Amino acid sequence: MPGSIVSPTDDALDAAARALAEGKLVGMPTETVYGLAANAWDATAIGRIFEAKGRPANNPLIVHVASADRLEQAVAADLSAETTRLIERLSPFWPGPLTLVLPKHDRVPREATAGRSTVAVRVPDHPVALALLARCPFPLAAPSANRSNYVSPTTARHVAEGLGDAVSMILDGGACRHGLESTILTLAENPPRVLRHGALPAERLAEALVLPLSMLLREGPTAKDDGAGLAAPGQLPLHYSPATPLRFRESYAEPFDSARTGLIAFRAVPLPSDHAFARTELLGDAADEAAIARGLFAALRRLDEAGLDLILVDSCERAGLGRAIMDRLDRATRRDVSDER
Ligand code: TXA
Ligand code: MG
DSSP states (O other), X not given: OTTOEEOOOHHHHHHHHHHHHTTOOEEEOOSSSOEEEEETTOHHHHXXXXXXXXXXXXXXXXXEOSSGGGTTTTTBOOOOHHHHHHHHHTGGGOSSSEEEEEEBOTTSOTTTTTXXXXXXXXXXXXXXXXXXXXXXXXXXXXXXXSOTTSOOOOSHHHHHHHHGGGOSEEEOOOSOSSOSOOEEEESSSSSOEEEEOOSSOHHHHHHHHTOOHHHHTOOOOOTTSOTTTOSOGGGSTTTTOOSSOEEEGGGOOSOOOGGGEEEEEOSSSOOGGGGGSSEEEEOOOTTOHHHHXXXXXXXXXXXXXXXXXXXXXXXXXXXXXXXXXXXXXXXHTOHHHHTTO
8 A cells, every 4th residue: 555654574675676676765764764765766756756845956866875885986086196095084874864865877877966976975873774775786866754844753653644645655663763854964075064953963973083173163155155056945044843833931922822823842851831731742851962853853843833922942952963953943043934834
């Protein structure tokens, strides 16, 4: 049955690999978020991803490979000695939540990279994703398996809710361990630069590359430059937004009806006033950013489904994993864009 959630048995993985070889789409668990996978060498299948997500054609996809050795098997090309050295330094993070932007091989169709000369690649650290990749004689392009601009999915059910009709099946790998997308680092610039904060803190990259953190975090081309200068189009403000207005609790000064308001709290002990909210989602202690990251997207979805007028959310320190958490929340709380919808 199209779109059904299946347990990742050997038979189901075989069927998923066959579906992908036929150009169909499969919902695939990874350690970060669920991906909407297709054969990365098949331009028609890639087109189906963009159609299913309602994704603008200028926003390129991440290509998933089974191991770093596969990089040069028609995914990336012409890697310089310096780039190869950097990839080696980063090898402890693969498999893992690190995406590298590298020069693209011709076999990857321009549709997958939105016409760019670079390709974003990663090795996912999830047994189901790796088992599926092992069965496929091609790499897998997979953006997060949500409708464009909505919150990324961290369970198989989230995928079914948003894209159930578009996929031939969804492999159920349980709830994602990180719950935030991968960190994107471009090696197409020298020195490398972080294009998207994610589940791997930039501090870890700075350590591995023996570079100052500020260098990796320097500003690059922004969305204003134009399509071609747009380094990571996923950084557009509309991303990750629930339909219900979301605001930071600490800076929200307007009057609101607490009976129509939900709260996403980052503290283990809620304030007495928290009980006045229609719904409270408690993600754990502010010191445990991994727990906040893991639960954040699912909490946003649950509160968004509750039909409230407003969702308030706590904030955390912008360091380590907190940088990625606050990046997603900054985008999702942007008034100028979310109030227009
Ligand atoms: O954790 C993840 O990265 C998940 C899982 C499924 O692997 N995937 C994911 O894909 O988050 P997606 O499509 O939602 O985000 C991909 C991001 C976008 O911001 C896109 O603009 C950027 O990667 N990107 C892809 N190719 C790029 C390239 N050649 N240069 C710069 N940015 C690129
Ligand atoms: Mg996404």
